[in-house]
Amino acid sequence: MLQTTDYTPFVTALAVFPDQEGVDTAFSVTKGTFDIGPEGIQVAEEQLPVVRADECWDEPGTSSIRYAAELGFTKPATDIVMTGHAYAPAERRGTSIDVGLMVGSRRKIIRVFGDRCWDRTLGIAHFTDPLPFAEMPLRYERAFGGRDQVSGRDGPQPRVYAANPIGHGFRVRGGEQALTGMPLPNLEDPKHLIDSPKDRPPPAGFGYIHPHWEPRRRYAGTYDEHWKKNRAPYLPADFDPRFNQAAHPDLIADGYLKGGEEVKIVNASKSGLLHFQLPRIRLSADFMIDGALHTRTPVWDTLVLEPDRHRFIAVWRASIPCDKQVLRVREVVVRCLDADIDLGIDLG
Incomplete structure (x- = not known):
């Protein structure tokens, strides 16, 4: 049975499934929920669970994604997503x-x-x-x-x-x-801006893009007879990891967020401008496979901003190949090695 031991104040999940090359891989996801308060950033009392499948606002297929699945492949860079409302003064x-x-060097209006x-x-x-x-x-x-x-x-x-x-x-x-x-x-x-009925502008949004929408769809690969005969059920050879990025293309970071990035949110909160810095938090993930310890450093690959609720969500991910050892994957142990905010725990 796969087990997680989490020494952080967050929530961790562990799963094993083939990566994009068809190699069985253990993936850990650690999810932290934070409050944006007048005294700064604090660990939220309510820690949201890891999302295992896309959750839509309304009926799937006819509405946009509220929360995207989080227990999946590692992303090439950090997705930055914002949900909520515009508030007119x-x-x-x-x-x-x-x-x-604005999140670090990423800016969108x-x-x-x-x-x-x-x-x-x-x-x-x-x-x-x-x-x-x-x-x-x-x-x-x-x-x-x-x-x-x-x-x-x-x-x-x-x-x-x-x-x-x-x-x-x-x-x-x-x-x-x-x-x-x-x-x-x-x-x-x-x-x-639209000027004519003939205009076809790119959709404007801060939210998640469905897997079957452009531009994600173009990265999914080719599922033809050759794939059925030679690759199925694994991903096709021309699968592009950029498919894993679910944020609007304007909001995919240059690499991974590290913490310390400045965040500004304008006209998306009843309280006015939200301005803060992301916390610097360094995690470690120890995978126990066949009695051996394998340490990995999780990357911060998803940031979800919810200004209506004055909170944000951070998702860190780590992975390790375990081909032919799937049944011997026992546990992942997640620790916080360092942080520049009070996590309410002993670090180390």
């Missing part, structure tokens, strides 16, 4: 506002509009003025994307915006969706 309600996120739709005047397409809003969900349902369909010999043929099938504003030439009255997205990239 009272003096700016009814106009657009910019929501900003999304322009948030009240509800609008397309209209026509003298045959010229334009959009209506945005309605006033106090808060707006920062979800891909509010970004550009969606579905349309065209008439074919065998009936309606669906057309889907591959980068965001659940958004709105997507319409194809000859499609059945009428332009007049069609909603525009609430979330836009200021560098790619």
